[in-house]
Amino acid sequence: MAESESLMIFGFILGFLVCTAQFLMAAEAADADPLQDFCIADNGSQITINGFPCIPMSDVDASAFATSLLRQPRNDNPVQGSAVNLANAITFPALNTEGLSVARIDYRPRGLNPPHLHPLGTEVLFVAHGTLLVGFVSTSKRFYTQVLKEGDLFVFPRALPHFQFNVDQRLPALAISSFNSQNPGVVRIVPSLLAAQPPLPTEVLQIALGIRDQQELARLIANAPTQ
Numbered sequence: 001m002a003e004s005e006s007l008m009i010f011g012f013i014l015g016f017l018v019c020t021a022q023f024l025m026a027a028e029a030a031d032a033d034p035l036q037d038f039c040i041a042d043n044g045s046q047i048t049i050n051g052f053p054c055i056p057m058s059d060v061d062a063s064a065f066a067t068s069l070l071r072q073p074r075n076d077n078p079v080q081g082s083a084v085n086l087a088n089a090i091t092f093p094a095l096n097t098e099g100l101s102v103a104r105i106d107y108r109p110r111g112l113n114p115p116h117l118h119p120l121g122t123e124v125l126f127v128a129h130g131t132l133l134v135g136f137v138s139t140s141k142r143f144y145t146q147v148l149k150e151g152d153l154f155v156f157p158r159a160l161p162h163f164q165f166n167v168d169q170r171l172p173a174l175a176i177s178s179f180n181s182q183n184p185g186v187v188r189i190v191p192s193l194l195a196a197q198p199p200l201p202t203e204v205l206q207i208a209l210g211i212r213d214q215q216e217l218a219r220l221i222a223n224a225p226t227q
């Protein structure tokens with residue numbers, strides 16, 4: 001066998017091993033597989049486990065698998081102009097152990113769903129109405145952005161900071177997002193720094209944000225959104 005040929009085969013095998021390892025790691029990183037037909041969450045249980053305990057199967061009827069939760073907007077944020085209503089394993093117990101969740105996001109004209117990230121899930125967003133400017137930032141600080149029209153999809157990779165902004169001056173917008181986790185979690189970037197309780201030490205914020213002027217920092221904190 002020629003040397004170049006055996007090098008190629010070696011390269012191929014190495015590539016295969018790396019891909020397999022990445023696949024296994026990704027599989028481990030997703031929500032755990034269910035161990036029974038279903039496990040409707042007892043969302044009032046005091047027992048803490050990885051997920052939620054199930055209510056007895058004999059107490060479950062078909063209505064447990066349906067919810068009207070997303071008929072209406074929820075958590076309206078008038079200052080930023082968006083409202084996120086999330087059906088996760090807590091608010092919609094049928095999702096417990098199923099590894100997915102869904103949200104509706106309503107935007108006022110020029111409304112923003114401010115920069116945030118989901119530590120536990122990848123998000124795919126569907127634009128039901130309107131036009132959205134969306135974007136996320138990678139770990140190498142590259143900004144990936146698009147303008148989406150009605151019917152378009154966009155993927156926000158797991159744990160990367162992202163936002164959506166309704167660019168229309170007059171019309172509202174509506175998006176539906178699904179997540180590959182029953183509880184993707186959310187970290188809101190600005191409130192995590194400026195509205196944490198108890199507050200972060202002033203000196204930490206001064207150095208981190210490059211704002212030496214105490215009064216300027218105090219103004220920023222006083223005006224910071226809490227969500």
Ligand SMILES: *[C@@H]1O[C@H](CO)[C@@H](O)[C@H](O)[C@H]1NC(C)=O
Binds near residue numbers: 090091092093
């Ligand atoms: C718990 O689940 C029920 C539905 O079974 C729902 O009505 C309720 O709002 C949920 N509780 C919370 C805190 O979301």
